[in-house]
Amino acid sequence: MAPVEAAERHDYFLLTPEPVCCRSCLPADPSRCVEVLASEPLALSSYPVRLRGRWRRLADDDPAGWRWQLRDAQIVATLPRPDDGSGLSRRLVLAAASLFYPAIAAAQGPSEVPRPTESPGRAQHLERARQLIAQTVSVDIHSHAGHVLGSRNPFTSVADPMREGGMALVCLAMVADSPVIRILQEQRRIVANRTPEPGELYAWGRRSFERVTDLVRKQQLAVVTNAATLTEARRRGPAVVISAEGADFLEGRIERLHEAQATWSLRHLQLTHYRVNELGDIQTEAPQQGGLTDFGADVVRTCNRLGIVVDVAHGTLDLVKRAASVTTKPLVLSHTSLSAKPGARSRLISPDHAKIIARTGGVIGIWPPATIFADLAAYAGGIARMVDAVGIDHVGIGSDMLGLLSPAAFDNYRQLPDLAAALLAAGFKPDEAGKILGGNYVRVFTATTG
The missing domain is CATH 2.40.50 (OB fold (Dihydrolipoamide Acetyltransferase, E2P))
Known part of the structure; x- marks a missing residue:
């Protein structure tokens, strides 16, 4: 629907x-x-x-x-959503009792149906979830929290919801192509609407990184740049990885990547967004460059040397294939979800697409649009299907917080205990849920940054 x-x-x-x-x-x-x-x-x-x-x-x-x-x-x-593979997954079997219980209770009469908030099973999962979060470096792989987008809107709180929900780290992203994209309201999609002027996106990138830095300073968030600062930030409180959604600010000049790493502490770079840029093709437009360009491949290699996580979200399958052949570090695809047969211009990915990321040792962040996942239980089910496709070591959380065009099943970091509880209710063991909630990204970030 x-x-x-x-x-x-x-x-x-x-x-x-x-x-x-x-x-x-x-x-x-x-x-x-x-x-x-x-x-x-x-x-x-x-x-x-x-x-x-x-x-x-x-x-x-x-x-x-x-x-x-x-x-x-x-x-x-x-109806129940069909399993993506053959047969029943382990989590589907474990969750079967909770799926059928409401129907059984309804047959006994309305007065005997317990309210969800009063369910002993839910309360038990929630308590286990809070214990799990306390032991986990939880990470949102893709976020625009705090209204970091734009140039004039006042910031909203990032640290307080993170602290209250137990979210330890978010990859806080500026958007590099904002001046040249627009939302088509009737079609509910985003497109590039003009060619940027020379130097325009570089100047925009500098202002956007300044805005991220300003938010971090005002809200006293720690900035994580390597494994050592990650360990320190976990002890001190909420932290961010400085990220960019799109490498358009480079404008084809590799020295600007060095500048962003040194000046703005950039440690997570998504190669493309909604504009076909100098690095390669995007999922939502017809291919123009055969995937990842030679400059894009040079950017991947340079990120590997500089300790910057390479994110291939929004990139075409051909872009991802070449990036995987070039990189010496794990790739991330920060926000998407699984589809058996994605549409021609879909942002969703197929199992084969996902497995390319997994073979690099990387992580795929599952995003939570309400048009795909109506609630946290459905979102946990979508995460489970990706795990079934690529394995428990290659899936994470990519909320796209405050970046979605539609409402979201997971739209506030205060919901993190409920999300963790939904994962446990879906049949994940605590150590498996811990990997999804942040452990997998921490592994990739540490392998990339040292």
């Missing part, structure tokens, strides 16, 4: 074979979408659903391009 606008309930939406995060993730073939007009506004589910209504085939000249329509639609059933 894919919404066409942000709202809590919808009487108009699209039915798609796979969950989508935005309009650019819709199937390229319009025959694989069904336009749905519901009989009343519905809360959309990220799980497979069965609908009933009046079926209609649309004319080939329909202005929106859709071929099929369901009118007066009603939800008949919400």
Whole structure:
């Protein structure tokens, strides 16, 4: 169920074979979408659903391009999401009792159904979750927390929610192509809308790094640059890794990477964003450069030497393949989720795409748009599916905090204990949940920075 606008309930939406995060993730073939007009506004589910209504085939000249329509639609059933592999995963078996318990209780009568907040199992998971967080260096691999984006908006608190929820470290990212991208509201997607002037994105990058530094100073956040400062920051309190979403500020000049590392403490670099830049192609636009460019490969090698984590989020499969062949350090793909067959311009990735990251020893951050994951339980399920695809050592949390176009299942660091509890309820052992919550990224960061 894919919404066409942000709202809590919808009487108009699209039915798609796979969950989508935005309009650019819709199937390229319009025959694989069904336009749905519901009989009343519905809360959309990220799980497979069965609908009933009046079926209609649309004319080939329909202005929106859709071929099929369901009118007066009603939800008949919400179904379990099929496992991505063959057979049942271990976590699905372990979680089966909690999935079926509400149905059993309902059969006994409404008065016997316990409220979720009163469930002894939930309380037990939450207590174990708090203990787990206290023993874990928890990390958000991709964040714009504190309203660090923009140039004039006042900052909001980063340290307090981190401290209250137990989030130890966030990769706090400026956005390098902001002056030349825009949001298409009707399509709920982001595109580049003009060619930057020479020097424009370099100047923007400097101002953006200054804004990140200003936020860090005002909120007394520690800046982590290597394993030693990571250990110290864990003892002192909330900390950040200075990050960039897009390397557009380089404008094709490798010496600016040295400058960002030395002057702004850059330690996490995402190569591309929503503009096809000098480093390579992006998922949301048609390929133009065959993947990672020669300059992009040079940037990867230089990051390896300088101790900067290389992030290939937003990059095409061909970009990721070449980056994996060039790098000597683990790669990160900071914010995405798994799809068996991603759309042509989707930000989601296939199992094969994910496995390339895993083979470098890297980590994939799962992001939490509510259009994909309706709640933390669904989000934990999405994390579990990625673990089933690539292994427990290669999955993390990439919230894209304050960077999503839609609401999110995980939208405040105060929710971290609830997320940890959801992972435990999904069948992860405490040591496995600890890897997902931060241990895997700490390993990659330490291997990269020394």
